[in-house]
Amino acid sequence: GNSVTQMEGPVTLSEEAFLTINCTYTATGYPSLFWYVQYPGEGLQLLLKATKADDKGSNKGFEATYRKETTSFHLEKGSVQVSDSAVYFCALKGSARQLTFGSGTQLTVLP
């Protein structure tokens, strides 16, 4: 079946640091890949997505590239802000009709 493995947290960074959150997946065929973000006290929001190999999704300074050869979709941001503190979820949509989510990575950015 499908599965998503995320880098374990929590991750704590200083403001303006570089962020990488690793995500690898297992799926048959050609899944679509997503990053969702959950701010404190809220539901999840779609942050970015990529639907085919080598696609780069980007939004709000975050980027992730769909790498089929390494089955990865790592999230990066060049300079994090305090307001980026949240939980980040990697997810995939494969042949099944439901999304498969990773376990989430808590990010805290200190001023």
Next chain:
Amino acid sequence: EADIYQTPRYLVIGTGKKITLECSQTMGHDKMYWYQQDPGMELHLIHYSYGVNSTEKGDLSSESTVSRIRTEHFPLTLESARPSHTSQYLCASGPGYNEQFFGPGTRLTVL
């Protein structure tokens, strides 16, 4: 901004009570979902619906039930609440099988 609403946002209730968690969306989405989010933040799909009068159980066994009588409404009911039901419940909807829009969640505590 997605228009998906959940009520109540917080609920504290005694063991044995019957409760209904409300979820409504104004986007006309056919697909709707209920997730249970544990303290470690992991999401577990407990119910989903692909249209009116269509409901299915998700990956995580749950003692709750759902109904889908109207497109916009997808309530979740617990006939007899127990402390093991204490959790965060997230409702989501989507126009297809890819992107999902999440509500703010209901945090349930059963004493």
